[in-house]
Amino acid sequence: MTGSAAVAAFAASMTAAQAETWRYAFEEAITDVQGVYATKFKEEVEANSDHEIQLFPYGTLGESADTMEQTQAGILQFVDQSPGFTGSLIPEAQVFFVPYLLPQDTEQLGEFFRTSKAINEMFPEIYAEQGLELLKMFPEGEVCMTTQEPVKSPEDLNEVKFRVMTNPLLVENYRAFGATPTPLPWGETYGGLQTGIIQGQENPMFWIESAKMYEVTEVITCAGHNNFTTAVMANKDFYDGLSEEDQQMIQDAMDVAFDHIIDYQKGLHEESLEKILEAKPSMTVNVLTEEERAPFVAAAEEVEAKFIEMTGDSGQELLEQFKADLAAVTE
Structure with missing residues (x-):
C-alpha cells in the first residue's frame, strides 16, 4: 500500500469510528x-x-416520564417534551401555562421564540441544572378544549373532570377555570373519555384530529387561552462531550427545523378542524367572543399568582423577562 493510500484508509477508518x-x-x-x-x-x-x-415516536419507549428518565440517564441523546410534563422537574417551565400570556398569531409567536431572552438565555441555565441541554423551544398551535357539553363560561366547567398533563400549574389553571382538574398520562386519556372517567381535555387542533379526540367528545371550545409549547433537549453530558463542530452542526439543524415547523403550521389549525368536521359533522365548534373570554382572562391572574408562589424569586424574574420579550414582539 502506498503512503497516500494508507493515509486515506486511516482517515476513512477514523471517520467511520x-x-x-x-x-x-x-x-x-x-x-x-x-x-x-x-x-x-x-x-x-x-x-x-x-x-x-x-x-x-410516542409510545415506542413508554410515556413522557419514561423518555425523560432515559434522556437523563444517557440512553437517549435527544428528547422533545412539553413543559407540561417537565413542570414538576423544572417548575419555572410552567410559565407557559399561565393563561392568556402567549399571543395566538403565528408570526408573532415565531419571532418571540426566536428572540426571547427568557427562552434563549435564562431557560438553558435552568434546564442545565437537571442535566439537560435545552436546544430549542417552539409553539405547536392554539390549545382548544374538547368536552361533552358546550362551554361558554367557567360555570359550564363546574364539576367537569378535565384531563390535564401531570403539571401542578395546569391543575391550578383548570381549577381557576371552574373544572375539576384530573392529571392523567396521555395514554389513558382516550379511554377515560370513552368510559366517562373524565369529561374533557385540551390540545392543539391538529392533535385533537390526529388522536381522534373528537370521537369521544362532542364539543370543541377555543377560548384563546394558550398555545401549546414544546422543548427539544439533549443529555447534557453527551452534548458537552461533542466537538465544537458537531455542536454547531446540531444548532444549525435545530434552526432549520424551527423555521420549517413555523412555516408548516400556517393553516394547520384550520385544516385539522376541517378534517374533524368531515369525519364527524355533528361536532359543535365554539370560538368564544372577547366578552365570553373575560371571566377566563380574569381567572388567569389567580394562576399567575400561583406560578410566582410555586417558583419564588426565580419565577418572578423569569415571568417579568417573559412579558418584556412578548411586549417587544407584540407592540
Whole structure:
C-alpha cells in the first residue's frame, strides 16, 4: 500500500469510528408537529455529518416520564417534551401555562421564540441544572378544549373532570377555570373519555384530529387561552462531550427545523378542524367572543399568582423577562 493510500484508509477508518447513531424520542406521531420537526432535524444532521438519527415516536419507549428518565440517564441523546410534563422537574417551565400570556398569531409567536431572552438565555441555565441541554423551544398551535357539553363560561366547567398533563400549574389553571382538574398520562386519556372517567381535555387542533379526540367528545371550545409549547433537549453530558463542530452542526439543524415547523403550521389549525368536521359533522365548534373570554382572562391572574408562589424569586424574574420579550414582539 502506498503512503497516500494508507493515509486515506486511516482517515476513512477514523471517520467511520467517529460516526455515531443518536436516539431522539418525542411525544407525538411521526406525522404530527413534533414528528415533522424531528424528521427535518434528522435530515439536516445526516446531510451535514456522518451521524445517524434514530427517531422514536410516542409510545415506542413508554410515556413522557419514561423518555425523560432515559434522556437523563444517557440512553437517549435527544428528547422533545412539553413543559407540561417537565413542570414538576423544572417548575419555572410552567410559565407557559399561565393563561392568556402567549399571543395566538403565528408570526408573532415565531419571532418571540426566536428572540426571547427568557427562552434563549435564562431557560438553558435552568434546564442545565437537571442535566439537560435545552436546544430549542417552539409553539405547536392554539390549545382548544374538547368536552361533552358546550362551554361558554367557567360555570359550564363546574364539576367537569378535565384531563390535564401531570403539571401542578395546569391543575391550578383548570381549577381557576371552574373544572375539576384530573392529571392523567396521555395514554389513558382516550379511554377515560370513552368510559366517562373524565369529561374533557385540551390540545392543539391538529392533535385533537390526529388522536381522534373528537370521537369521544362532542364539543370543541377555543377560548384563546394558550398555545401549546414544546422543548427539544439533549443529555447534557453527551452534548458537552461533542466537538465544537458537531455542536454547531446540531444548532444549525435545530434552526432549520424551527423555521420549517413555523412555516408548516400556517393553516394547520384550520385544516385539522376541517378534517374533524368531515369525519364527524355533528361536532359543535365554539370560538368564544372577547366578552365570553373575560371571566377566563380574569381567572388567569389567580394562576399567575400561583406560578410566582410555586417558583419564588426565580419565577418572578423569569415571568417579568417573559412579558418584556412578548411586549417587544407584540407592540
